[in-house]
Amino acid sequence: MPRTLEYFFDYVSPYSYLADAQLPGLLARTGAELVCRPMLLGGLMSETGNSPPATVPAKGRYMTTDLARWVDRYELPFAFNPHFPAKTITALRASLVALEEDPEGFVALKRALFRAVWVDKVDPGDPSSLKSVIDAAGLDADHLLARCAEPEIKARLKANTEEAAARGAFGAPTFFVGDQMFFGNDRLDFVEAALR
Amino acid sequence: MPRTLEYFFDYVSPYSYLADAQLPGLLARTGAELVCRPMLLGGLMSETGNSPPATVPAKGRYMTTDLARWVDRYELPFAFNPHFPAKTITALRASLVALEEDPEGFVALKRALFRAVWVDKVDPGDPSSLKSVIDAAGLDADHLLARCAEPEIKARLKANTEEAAARGAFGAPTFFVGDQMFFGNDRLDFVEAALR
Numbered sequence: 001m002p003r004t005l006e007y008f009f010d011y012v013s014p015y016s017y018l019a020d021a022q023l024p025g026l027l028a029r030t031g032a033e034l035v036c037r038p039m040l041l042g043g044l045m046s047e048t049g050n051s052p053p054a055t056v057p058a059k060g061r062y063m064t065t066d067l068a069r070w071v072d073r074y075e076l077p078f079a080f081n082p083h084f085p086a087k088t089i090t091a092l093r094a095s096l097v098a099l100e101e102d103p104e105g106f107v108a109l110k111r112a113l114f115r116a117v118w119v120d121k122v123d124p125g126d127p128s129s130l131k132s133v134i135d136a137a138g139l140d141a142d143h144l145l146a147r148c149a150e151p152e153i154k155a156r157l158k159a160n161t162e163e164a165a166a167r168g169a170f171g172a173p174t175f176f177v178g179d180q181m182f183f184g185n186d187r188l189d190f191v192e193a194a195l196r
Numbered sequence: 197m198p199r200t201l202e203y204f205f206d207y208v209s210p211y212s213y214l215a216d217a218q219l220p221g222l223l224a225r226t227g228a229e230l231v232c233r234p235m236l237l238g239g240l241m242s243e244t245g246n247s248p249p250a251t252v253p254a255k256g257r258y259m260t261t262d263l264a265r266w267v268d269r270y271e272l273p274f275a276f277n278p279h280f281p282a283k284t285i286t287a288l289r290a291s292l293v294a295l296e297e298d299p300e301g302f303v304a305l306k307r308a309l310f311r312a313v314w315v316d317k318v319d320p321g322d323p324s325s326l327k328s329v330i331d332a333a334g335l336d337a338d339h340l341l342a343r344c345a346e347p348e349i350k351a352r353l354k355a356n357t358e359e360a361a362a363r364g365a366f367g368a369p370t371f372f373v374g375d376q377m378f379f380g381n382d383r384l385d386f387v388e389a390a391l392r
Contacts, residue, residue, distance in 0.1 A: 048254045056246045058366040062379060069386050170254040183258060186382050190265050 003195050005032045006176040008164045010041035011088045013172040014063075014080070017118040018070050019185035020110070020173070026188060030195040032177075036099060036110065038092040039161040041172045042085070047165040052085065070185065077119045086117065087125030089157070093148040094130070096156050098139060105139050112137035199391050201228045202372040204360045206237035207284045209368040210259075210276070213314040214266050215381035216306070216369070222384060226391040232295060232306065234288040235357040237368045238281070243361040248281065266381065273315045282313065283321030285353070289344040290326070292352050294335060301335050308333035 007023070009016040027034055045051060054060030064080065071078040091113050098106035116122035116133045124130050127145075134141035147153055164174060168181050175182040177194040203219070205212040223230055241247060250256030260276065267274040287309050294302040312318035312329045320326050323341075330337035343349055360370060364377050371378040373390040 048252060050252045050255065056244060056366055058244045058361070058364050059246065061364060062366070062377060065377065066379075066383075069383075165254070168254050168257060170252055170258070181258060181261065183262075187262075187265075 002031050002033045003177060004035055005030075005191065005195060006035045006037055008037045008039045008160065008169055008172060008174045008176075010039060010172045011091050011113050011117050011124055012041055012085050014067055014078075014084075014118055015185050016173040017078075017114045018067070018074060018076070019175075019188060020114050021074060021076055022185065022188055026192055026195075030192060032195045036095075036106070037160045037164070038095045038099070038157065039164050039172070040089060040092060040157055043158070043161040044164055044169060044172070047162070048170040050170040077115075079119055079121050081117050081121055081123075083121075083123040083125065086123050088117075089125075090127070090145070090148050091124040091130055091133075092157055093153050094134060094141075094144040096153055096160075097144045097147045102139070105137075108137045109134060109139055198227050198229045199373060200231055201226075201387065201391060202231045202233055204233045204235045204356065204365055204368060204370040204372075206235060206368045207287050207309050207313050207320060208237055208281050210263055210274075210280075210314055211381050212369040213274075213310045214263070214270060214272070215371075215384060216310050217270060217272055218381065218384055222388055222391075226388060228391045232291075232302070233356045233360070234291045234295070234353065235360050235368070236285060236288060236353055239354070239357040240360055240365060240368070243358070244366040246366045273311075275315055275317050277313050277317055277319075279317075279319040279321065282319050284313075285321075286323070286341070286344050287320040287326055287329075288353055289349050290330060290337075290340040292349055292356075293340045293343045298335070301333075304333045305330060305335055 009020065023034060053063050067078065067080070095106060095109055095113070098109045112133050113124060117124055122129050122133060124133070131141040131145065134144055167176065169183070171183055173185065175191050177191060180194050182191045205216065219230060222228070249259050263274065291302060291305055291309070294305045308329050309320065313320055318325050318329060320329070327337040327341060330340055363372065365379070367379055369381065371387050373387060376390050378387045
């Protein structure tokens with residue numbers, strides 16, 4: 001039976017972007033099954049009393065340097081998003097709709113949204129920009145965005161966020177292998193060891 | 197000419213203990229010259245507006261798990277210090293005295309203090325415990341501790357801490373290769389790359 005890797009993320013998190021690009025290789029090497037749990041990072045931080053790194057100016061400055069090193073190591077395209085911290089709540093809700101209706105479409109949408117935010121400097125909080133990204137990923141943006149208004153979809157994002165908090169998460173990306181929690185792209189080697 | 201690795205640390209920091217144990221190998225592989233800069237982590241956090249991880253309870257809980265994983269990977273002895281966050285100011289000042297008078301003795305003292313705090317659960321803020329650790333490391337504790345009261349030694353620790361803050365540090369361990377800064381034992385591979 002393949003082991004399960006639970007993945008809590010938010011498009012607003014550049015370290016989630018870094019981690020996301022490593023997952024295909026990790027899944028291929030381990031045979032693990034990925035369970036994606038979009039969550040609202042801002043909500044998680046509020047619930048846990050955590051603050052974004054840039055709340056401490058020196059941490060914010062170092063993050064820029066640190067991100068550049070990871071991007072270089074991973075050989076990824078990257079541009080810091082000028083709208084950071086952008087509003088990702090609708091993008092996350094749309095992702096939950098896709099996850100429910102069309103898991104393959106969800107994968108395409110997740111990649112497209114991470115790329116839009118962390119390569120193409122798109123503001124995911126801008127409705128027409130978000131619609132363009134969803135359409136370009138080959139999904140039905142009007143349909144997805146209409147469903148984002150459903151109370152059940154809103155509640156699902158809230159539930160993912162609250163579950164992450166209840167299980168000990170305080171940031172993104174956060175991974176679980178059973179009840180073992182791992183925070184950050186820089187712990188993916190520990191994740192991989194746990195999956196073997 | 198060998199490149200220089202500057203190393204800002206405090207015995208109170210378990211991640212400094214983890215990093216410290218990796219330095220002999222890194223120095224052997226790179227031929228770099230280590231410059232040790234004891235600093236007061238609490239002072240650095242005050243200056244930069246940073247807070248200890250455990251200020252966020254979920255972060256504090258995760259730190260315990262994370263430390264256990266690193267200890268396992270590095271194959272190090274480890275016990276969380278029951279006096280954490282212990283007062284390390286005198287231990288740091290004594291280290292600065294040793295660094296000035298007897299660089300080899302300093303290396304022995306640094307190892308002994310990290311081991312005392314993070315393996316043997318010693319309270320470095322307790323004067324008689326500190327004296328025992330210094331004596332056991334083969335240094336003259338009475339002499340070192342007497343010099344800790346000198347304004348020049350106190351000023352040196354303050355200057356190291358202020359310089360770390362001025363150069364962008366916000367935690368420990370922090371490494372510099374020229375003006376490139378690296379935070380944490382988990383960035384030592386980036387440090388090593390910068391030294392090559």
